[in-house]
Amino acid sequence: MSLREFGWHEALFLLLAARWAVLLAVVAFAGGGLIGLLIAALRVGPSVPLRRAAAAYVAFMQSTPILIQLFAVYYGSAFVGLRPDPWPAAALTFCLNAGAFFGEIFRGAIEAVPSGQWEAARALGLRHAATLRLVVLPQAARLSLPPTVGFMVQIVKATSVASLIGLTELSRTATMINTVTFQPVLVFGTVAAIYFALCWPLSLLGRHLEGRLGLGRERRVAL
Amino acid sequence: MTYVFHFGPILARIDELLYGALRTLELTIVSVAAGLLVGVLGALGRSFGPRWLAAAVGVYVELIRNTPLLVQLYFVFFSLPLMGLKLTSDQAAILALSIHLGAYAVEILRAGIESIPDGQIEAAKALGLSRWQIIRHVILVPAARAVYPALTSQFVLQLMGTSIVSAIAAEELTAVANNMAMQTFRNFEIYIVVAVIYFVLVQLCDAGFRLSSRLIFRWKV
Numbered sequence: 001m002s003l004r005e006f007g008w009h010e011a012l013f014l015l016l017a018a019r020w021a022v023l024l025a026v027v028a029f030a031g032g033g034l035i036g037l038l039i040a041a042l043r044v045g046p047s048v049p050l051r052r053a054a055a056a057y058v059a060f061m062q063s064t065p066i067l068i069q070l071f072a073v074y075y076g077s078a079f080v081g082l083r084p085d086p087w088p089a090a091a092l093t094f095c096l097n098a099g100a101f102f103g104e105i106f107r108g109a110i111e112a113v114p115s116g117q118w119e120a121a122r123a124l125g126l127r128h129a130a131t132l133r134l135v136v137l138p139q140a141a142r143l144s145l146p147p148t149v150g151f152m153v154q155i156v157k158a159t160s161v162a163s164l165i166g167l168t169e170l171s172r173t174a175t176m177i178n179t180v181t182f183q184p185v186l187v188f189g190t191v192a193a194i195y196f197a198l199c200w201p202l203s204l205l206g207r208h209l210e211g212r213l214g215l216g217r218e219r220r221v222a223l
Numbered sequence: 224m225t226y227v228f229h230f231g232p233i234l235a236r237i238d239e240l241l242y243g244a245l246r247t248l249e250l251t252i253v254s255v256a257a258g259l260l261v262g263v264l265g266a267l268g269r270s271f272g273p274r275w276l277a278a279a280v281g282v283y284v285e286l287i288r289n290t291p292l293l294v295q296l297y298f299v300f301f302s303l304p305l306m307g308l309k310l311t312s313d314q315a316a317i318l319a320l321s322i323h324l325g326a327y328a329v330e331i332l333r334a335g336i337e338s339i340p341d342g343q344i345e346a347a348k349a350l351g352l353s354r355w356q357i358i359r360h361v362i363l364v365p366a367a368r369a370v371y372p373a374l375t376s377q378f379v380l381q382l383m384g385t386s387i388v389s390a391i392a393a394e395e396l397t398a399v400a401n402n403m404a405m406q407t408f409r410n411f412e413i414y415i416v417v418a419v420i421y422f423v424l425v426q427l428c429d430a431g432f433r434l435s436s437r438l439i440f441r442w443k444v
Contacts, residue, residue, distance in 0.1 A: 063422045064421045065383040068397065076414075080226075160291035160292075164387075164390055178297075184302040185305070188301065189298070195294060
């Protein structure tokens with residue numbers, strides 16, 4: 001027997017819990033974007049040790065599960081003498097993780113800008129930083145837009161993992177409601193629908209932007 | 224107060240973590256195999272099947288790719304028993320992981336299939352190749368070669384994604400680590416060691432896939 005039925009009240013409760021998932025995603029996007037810019041700048045920069053350090057950071061963040069990173073930051077807060085707290089731990093982890101991925105996206109976009117642009121800027125007497133800021137970045141920004149939007153979908157979905165260190169966002173609220181209603185199809189169906197409503201528009205936007213750069217076609221021959 | 228590292232208790236039980244790593248590899252391999260089968264059938268259905276089948280595959284792909292693996296896992300683990308399908312944690316984990324990977328495999332393989340010019344298929348027909356021969360030699364193998372890097376990096380993401388099934392206590396590296404954390408309270412050290420193990424697994428898989436692409440596609444250029 002369940003303690004209560006899943007009704008409009010529970011559905012509304014889930015909808016409200018979604019704001020924490022959105023907030024975490026926005027924080028990860030903003031913080032990760034800034035870290036990503038720094039990483040990308042280091043990776044195309046003139047200093048070889050800094051380039052290697054940035055590459056190592058990206059490799060490590062991309063080769064370990066975000067859940068393990070989350071646990072390490074959460075329990076590692078004792079290392080700097082703090083009491084473990086889900087919100088700061090999740091915010092920090094998601095920024096660090098997203099920063100690595102954004103760094104790679106931005107670097108790819110910067111390197112996709114033709115080298116003639118760099119040479120022309122140098123011929124005009126621009127320094128490295130000025131070339132990057134005035135010539136390369138404006139062109140790279142356009143190229144990086146589709147993968148950036150695509151990665152935002154990954155961020156929104158990844159926020160669900162923060163429930164496993166006890167952050168009461170959408171997924172954790174769902175397991176709590178499931179415990180008292182014992183109607184998993186309705187509970188997790190509703191939660192899936194909420195995530196879908198957040199992610200699908202972003203997916204469509206990403207695909208649309210990608211299409212404008214000239215990809216995708218339909219098959220016209222039958223088997 | 225300063226934190227003092229104690230790796231001793233963890234390194235003394237490193238064999239348990241290595242057992243967990245083996246289970247992680249096993250989960251990855253089984254779910255990749257099942258997901259790849261779903262991906263091949265789904266991609267063929269979406270590109271060449273009747274309209275209703277293409278639409279159904281499209282809905283499956285969009286639903287899975289726009290919802291978190293964790294929610295898919297909870298749905299499988301909590302809902303299917305109510306529908307009369309009793310599942311252990313490990314079975315639910317494999318099922319959810321396979322369904323998850325399947326959607327990504329469909330999308331990646333479809334991109335590969337679309338990269339094959341119509342003329343290739345028409346030429347194969349003109350040469351009198353059978354339908355199965357066309358599917359195999361003209362469509363699937365060249366498509367797989369075209370998207371091999373994307374496909375294998377999805378497999379590596381799947382390897383890291385298996386950590387999430389620890390949420391339902393399915394047996395793998397992260398779950399082993401969680402248990403050990405409860406017994407030893409050396410959480411920070413444990414997750415550092417586990418991060419290193421995942422890192423090594425991922426690098427080994429990456430290297431393995433790079434090497435295997437040369438072996439698999441060597442004579443088919």
